[in-house]
Amino acid sequence: MDDPLYEFILPDVSSRRQALIHFFQSYLTLLYPYSDVFASSERMEAVALVFYSDRFKDTLSSRLLYQWRVAKAIGRGLPICRPSDYRATGAGFGS
Secondary structure (H helix, E strand, C coil): CHHHHHHCCCHHHHHHHHHHHHHHHHHHHHHHHEEEECCCCCCCCHHHHHECCCCCCHHHHHHHHHHHHHHHHHHHHHHCCCCCCCHHHCCCCCC
């Protein structure tokens, strides 16, 4: 939650936790069928997800299912999203 990257892209502390929980839950839900998940202990101080591309069946139905899951994750995240003004941070194009 206090990672400098997350602080930069999610400057509002009050919504950062909710956004990160949603992001990581969606990420795990999307990639879990094709991955192994490892934790440092039962307290889960650190977690690693190892993605195996050979577990992803490259068929039309698999690709459509994956795209549907991505669309659902984005749709569920829309309520916690808010527009950003990149010009205000100096991170826009041409800066």
